[in-house]
Amino acid sequence: MTRTNTIERLKDRKNAVILAHNYQRPEIQDIADFVGDSLGLSQKASKTDADVIVFCGVDFMAETAAILNPDKKVLIPDLGAICPMAQQLTTEELLEAKRKYPNADVVLYINTLAEDKAHADCICTSANAAQIVESMDSDLILFGPDDNLAHYVRQRTNKKIISIPEYGLCPTHHQITGADLSDARKRHPEAKLVVHPECTPEIQEVADHIASTSGMVRYCKASAGKEFLIGTEVGLLHRLKKEIPGKRFYPLSKYAVCPHMKMHTLEKVERALETEEPEVTVRKGVADKAREAMGRMLELSR
Numbered sequence: 250m251t252r253t254n255t256i257e258r259l260k261d262r263k264n265a266v267i268l269a270h271n272y273q274r275p276e277i278q279d280i281a282d283f284v285g286d287s288l289g290l291s292q293k294a295s296k297t298d299a300d301v302i303v304f305c306g307v308d309f310m311a312e313t314a315a316i317l318n319p320d321k322k323v324l325i326p327d328l329g330a331i332c333p334m335a336q337q338l339t340t341e342e343l344l345e346a347k348r349k350y351p352n353a354d355v356v357l358y359i360n361t362l363a364e365d366k367a368h369a370d371c372i373c374t375s376a377n378a379a380q381i382v383e384s385m386d387s388d389l390i391l392f393g394p395d396d397n398l399a400h401y402v403r404q405r406t407n408k409k410i411i412s413i414p415e416y417g418l419c420p421t422h423h424q425i426t427g428a429d430l431s432d433a434r435k436r437h438p439e440a441k442l443v444v445h446p447e448c449t450p451e452i453q454e455v456a457d458h459i460a461s462t463s464g465m466v467r468y469c470k471a472s473a474g475k476e477f478l479i480g481t482e483v484g485l486l487h488r489l490k491k492e493i494p495g496k497r498f499y500p501l502s503k504y505a506v507c508p509h510m511k512m513h514t515l516e517k518v519e520r521a522l523e524t525e526e527p528e529v530t531v532r533k534g535v536a537d538k539a540r541e542a543m544g545r546m547l548e549l550s551r
């Protein structure tokens with residue numbers, strides 16, 4: 250029996266669902282019940298009737314699934330899959346900013362730890378960040394931890410946005426430079442440039458389209474273009490090539506690899522299903538408050 254068959258059998262036996270982020274290894278995407286961006290995964294996690302959720306993504310994503318499903322078992326195949334961006338905002342820094350700006354609303358990117366989410370007015374993803382900020386009551390917004398996403402939102406709202414921390418970033422997206430773009434354009438001069446808002450302002454400003462990963466897939470499907478330079482983690486290329494076989498996709502940088510997203514393997518998924526470990530849990534008081542901020546986002550994103 251192949252490993253894929255064993256995983257299928259275990260999934261049936263345990264009434265489990267496998268959710269995978271668009272940056273996962275191709276073989277993980279291929280066995281998942283749902284592959285998507287943070288917003289899509291949160292929506293799926295909030296609606297599933299499975300007893301067990303195997304979350305192939307990074308720590309804050311599995312925590313989010315646990316927050317939304319206090320009665321279900323959430324497993325992450327490798328506990329080492331930790332998002333470095335989510336670590337960049339400390340709760341102390343967040344509380345300090347709230348004390349300094351008591352009239353501000355706090356909008357936190359989903360790429361934050363549960364302890365921070367518990368202090369937010371609303372959560373956002375890259376798919377809905379501008380819409381969420383616009384819907385807040387205050388004209389002053391504390392926004393974190395990604396300063397590149399904050400730049401993207403500033404271009405789309407008149408609200409004053411203060412980044413917390415001042416220079417939060419995703420190392421995988423921030424390393425994509427103008428030199429990468431010049432090289433890629435020389436090789437593929439006809440290709441449209443589609444990028445994620447975690448890329449630097451320099452890259453965002455020359456893009457044909459900026460979107461979350463699932464938004465990038467939708468754009469490439471609908472576009473009349475036949476070739477695309479993809480400015481995000483390389484894992485999305487697998488989904489693009491699979492779902493849109495008639496078009497060509499090239500990474501803006503082949504080095505845009507998130508090592509944390511790549512930690513999950515089929516072997517680890519199988520082991521997680523077999524042993525029902527490692528389990529991700531969030532303390533009740535924290536989860537209850539974080540769920541309110543998550544719920545507000547899901548309500549606004551319907």
Ligand code: SF4
Pocket residue numbers: 272307331332333334335360419420421422482507508509510
């Ligand atoms: S790609 Fe960036 S934001 Fe996403 S998990 Fe990796 S480090 Fe975190």
